[in-house]
Amino acid sequence: MRKFKEINPSPRTLMTPGPVEADPRVLRAMSAHILGQFDPEFTELMNETMEMERYVFQTKNRQTYLVDTTSRGGLETVLTGAICPGDKVLIPAFGRFGYLLAEILERCGAQITLLEKEWGTVFDPQEVEDALKKDSYKAVACIHGETSTSMMQPLKEIGEICERYGALLIVDAVATLGGAEVKVDEWKLSACISGTQKCISAPSGSALITYNEQIEQIVKARKRVEKGIRTADDVAGQLAGIPSNYLDLGQLEDYWSPRRLNHHTEATSMQYAVHEALRCIVEETLEARFARHQLNDRALTAGLQAMGLEIFGDLEHKMPVVTAINIPEGVDGKAVRGMLLNEFGIEIATSFGPLDGKILRIGNMGYSSQKRNILLLLGALETVMRRNGAKVTAGKAVDAAMDIYMAEEVNKKRV
Incomplete structure (x- = not known):
């Protein structure tokens, strides 16, 4: 077996749309020793992370937590949990990542309607409303900051429109959270997803998600608890279960709730990283x-x-x-x-x-x-x-x- 060199990356200044340089404080936090995932010290860190996430998302949503996956995995987690097979979803696509939302939703069995815009522009809210008038949609799924084009879609009016038409508004804020205004509650976003490798300034590997009570009720109706963990009080929901075990919002809710039901082994060092990255944001304001x-x-x-x-x-x-x-x-x-x-x-x-x-x-x-x-x-x-x-x-x-x-x-x- 040949000898392999110790990792020693060349100095870089990362000025890409992601990944970006991690704050040195984050890297130091990642080197802390490992705690067990049910250690009271560690579960308190999880609670603090949720509290700081709510600050960054500007929301009071109870369901605001991390998923041990990339930002794309976070998108898939929320979309597969909130959208059932056959649901109609409108996607205003103005760049590469709008099409990614469509790809994920098609695999969920959703019925997709794509609104397409020339790359380098954004949608007038009236265009979204005109589309909602033509059919009954379960949700609108939209990109906030489209890094493929550098465009940022205004969302406040679209949130108000979706509320009027009874449609969920699920937003990809992977590129903007922590660097540009994202007002989940004020803009009436039903769910919002982000990642760690862009404006949060941590390594890729965790997704930040938040969703409101309406989606929480959908998840409850699809809930499943695994054999060997569930008790007599755990009742399965009436709708078809979420077609993923690892990305199951219901099980993730239980994992992050005071019940702390076992779901997976938490990525401890990434939890440290996100906690410290969010602390940096809170301190800066x-x-x-x-x-x-x-x-x-x-x-x-x-x-x-x-x-x-x-x-x-x-x-x-x-x-x-x-x-x-x-x-x-x-x-x-x-x-x-x-x-x-x-x-x-x-x-x-x-x-x-x-x-x-x-x-x-x-x-x-x-x-x-x-x-x-x-x-x-x-x-x-x-x-x-x-x-x-x-x-x-x-x-x-x-x-x-x-x-x-x-x-x-x-x-x-x-x-």
């Missing part, structure tokens, strides 16, 4: 965190435009945590990304489907959303673009970003 992302987004956008690069999509609905730029004519986007990585240790991303090779996507998320990262990227990108044949304006990008930062400092002093 949501208001300050959102302001930090918005400031860095303004500086990044100003720098890119000063360089002569074109921002992709509808700027009015651009996410504050992802920026997409059109690749200049004659420039090889793959070569740009490769040189940024190899020469500067900076990673950015391309996109999917019709935008593959046409745009580059830059993340401004969580712990990676820092002034020094923005300035480093702008300086490096200018050099790399020029060396790859792009006609960019030299020496302007970093100054434009610095103007934004210095103006912010002046405003703070005035206050």
Whole structure:
């Protein structure tokens, strides 16, 4: 057997739409020794995690907890639990991940209606209402921040519309939670799902979910308790059971409830990671965190435009945590990304489907959303673009970003 090297990753500045750099506090927390999953110290950590999740989701939902899976697994958990075979679901798709929701729901046996929008735009709420007028839907499933295009869908009016038409509103906030406003209760979201590898700034491996009493009742009607665990008081629901054991919301509810019914062995180190990541958010406060992302987004956008690069999509609905730029004519986007990585240790991303090779996507998320990262990227990108044949304006990008930062400092002093 040949010898294998100890893991020692090269230094990287992650400026992708995910994953992003984990806060060092999170990495330190993950190295703590393992507790048993029913140890009172550990179950108290679980309770604290739920409390902090409610703060970040801006909700009072009782069912707010983690699932030991990726963000995609979190989406599948909620969708397979809330949607029964034959249910009609409307999906306003304006990028790659709207189609992912459709893929998951089709496997649930749902009847899907896709509303499709040109990539780089978002839906007018009236378009959703017009579709709801035509048929009776159990739910609308929607992306909040579509990282494939950098667009962010306004949800408040859609939430009000769904309530009027008696439809659930299930939202993928994987890219936005912790970096942009997500108001679960105020926007009348029935369920909301996120992950850890983006604005939460922890490694991928946990999904944050929350859902309201309406979905809780659906889960109760589909509930099953495994043999060997259930008691005489456990009664099976009247509807067909959820077609997954591991992703069964009813069993997960019991696992996170005071009953602590055994379901799976908790991913202890990831629980530590999410707990510490949420602590970081609580300490910073949501208001300050959102302001930090918005400031860095303004500086990044100003720098890119000063360089002569074109921002992709509808700027009015651009996410504050992802920026997409059109690749200049004659420039090889793959070569740009490769040189940024190899020469500067900076990673950015391309996109999917019709935008593959046409745009580059830059993340401004969580712990990676820092002034020094923005300035480093702008300086490096200018050099790399020029060396790859792009006609960019030299020496302007970093100054434009610095103007934004210095103006912010002046405003703070005035206050």
